Amino acid sequence: MHSHFIHTTPHRDFLNIGDFTPDETFALFDLAERMRLQVYTAKPLAGKALAMIFMKASTRTRVSFEVGATQLGGTAHFLSPRDVQIGRGEPVEDTARVLSRYVHGIMIRTFAHADAETLAQYGSVPVINGLTDLSHPCQVLADVLTVRQHLGDIRGRTVAWIGDGNNMANSWIEAAAHLGFALRLACPEGFDPDAKFLRAAADADVQLLRDPAEAVSGADVVTTDVWASMGQEEEQKQRERSFAGYQVDRAMMARANGGAIFLHCLPAHRGEEVAADVIDGPQSVVWDEAENRLHIQKAIMAVLMGNEPLTAN
Ligand code: CP
Ligand code: NVA
Numbered sequence: 001m002h003s004h005f006i007h008t009t010p011h012r013d014f015l016n017i018g019d020f021t022p023d024e025t026f027a028l029f030d031l032a033e034r035m036r037l038q039v040y041t042a043k044p045l046a047g048k049a050l051a052m053i054f055m056k057a058s059t060r061t062r063v064s065f066e067v068g069a070t071q072l073g074g075t076a077h078f079l080s081p082r083d084v085q086i087g088r089g090e091p092v093e094d095t096a097r098v099l100s101r102y103v104h105g106i107m108i109r110t111f112a113h114a115d116a117e118t119l120a121q122y123g124s125v126p127v128i129n130g131l132t133d134l135s136h137p138c139q140v141l142a143d144v145l146t147v148r149q150h151l152g153d154i155r156g157r158t159v160a161w162i163g164d165g166n167n168m169a170n171s172w173i174e175a176a177a178h179l180g181f182a183l184r185l186a187c188p189e190g191f192d193p194d195a196k197f198l199r200a201a202a203d204a205d206v207q208l209l210r211d212p213a214e215a216v217s218g219a220d221v222v223t224t225d226v227w228a229s230m231g232q233e234e235e236q237k238q239r240e241r242s243f244a245g246y247q248v249d250r251a252m253m254a255r256a257n258g259g260a261i262f263l264h265c266l267p268a269h270r271g272e273e274v275a276a277d278v279i280d281g282p283q284s285v286v287w288d289e290a291e292n293r294l295h296i297q298k299a300i301m302a303v304l305m306g307n308e309p310l311t312a313n
Pocket of ligand 2: 131166167168225226228229230265266267
């Protein structure tokens with residue numbers, strides 16, 4: 001094994017929800033909450049750098065990681081495929097080894113999840129998944145943090161996922177099994193979540209349904225996402241037909257529990273997966289949800305890159 005001058009300890013990655021144990025994940029929420037309340041003011045990333053590889057567009061992920069790293073005393077470096085060699089075919093393996101000589105953590109947003117895994121395998125610094133076609137774990141942790149902020153502990157609660165069985169749905173499935181809440185997914189036939197994620201959650205309270213009305217009945221949280229994810233733009237029209245009847249509108253929200261909250265990872269398409277009066281209505285907490293990306297990712301970076309201990313308060 002080789003070693004080099006910056007990093008000597010084995011690194012931990014955050015590619016999926018299960019990369020932190022359930023206890024660690026709850027401690028991560030406590031840490032993020034201290035960051036949200038500005039009780040935590042340490043600078044564990046002082047002198048450290050995060051590289052951010054973006055093979056897809058982003059508003060929230062880019063800005064929240066960039067600002068978060070800065071607030072923790074570090075720097076963040078935005079790498080788009082237009083500017084860096086990875087966009088011209090430099091192997092992920094080589095990119096991983098080179099970036100590991102400069103930085104203390106790498107965030108990647110890309111298409112194939114295997115590329116994030118390769119980066120983690122060949123890099124010698126922590127790799128954080130900022131969204132792949134398979135999963136979006138930072139977002140779902142931010143979502144659970146938002147549930148905790150508005151409803152308290154998520155354990156024992158019921159979440160309804162309406163629409164596409166996409167990267168977000170997969171991470172919700174993992175979170176339900178891992179953290180102990182009920183998840184009802186309503187996805188049209190042909191748009192099921194990843195079979196491996198469903199199998200891994202076979203013993204959890206996770207149900208895949210077709211009927212959105214059934215899924216939202218008894219739900220404390222209703223959530224959805226775009227019908228065509230990044231990379232599926234050319235399927236937009238055909239998907240609009242397949243997802244007819246899956247819009248989260250006021251009638252659908254009325255079937256959920258009183259006091260239910262609405263979540264959406266954003267960007268949203270009003271009039272498609274969600275009605276404007278739901279996302280802009282009183283049950284929507286999507287702006288807190290977007291803000292929580294900053295707090296949870298700061299907690300993740302502090303732990304993985306800044307040696308912040310994960311202990312329950
Ligand atoms: N929710 C989310 O990841 O947003 P961006 O695509 O803007 O980063
Ligand atoms: N499922 C969406 C989420 C965007 C944050 C996508 O992958 O485009």
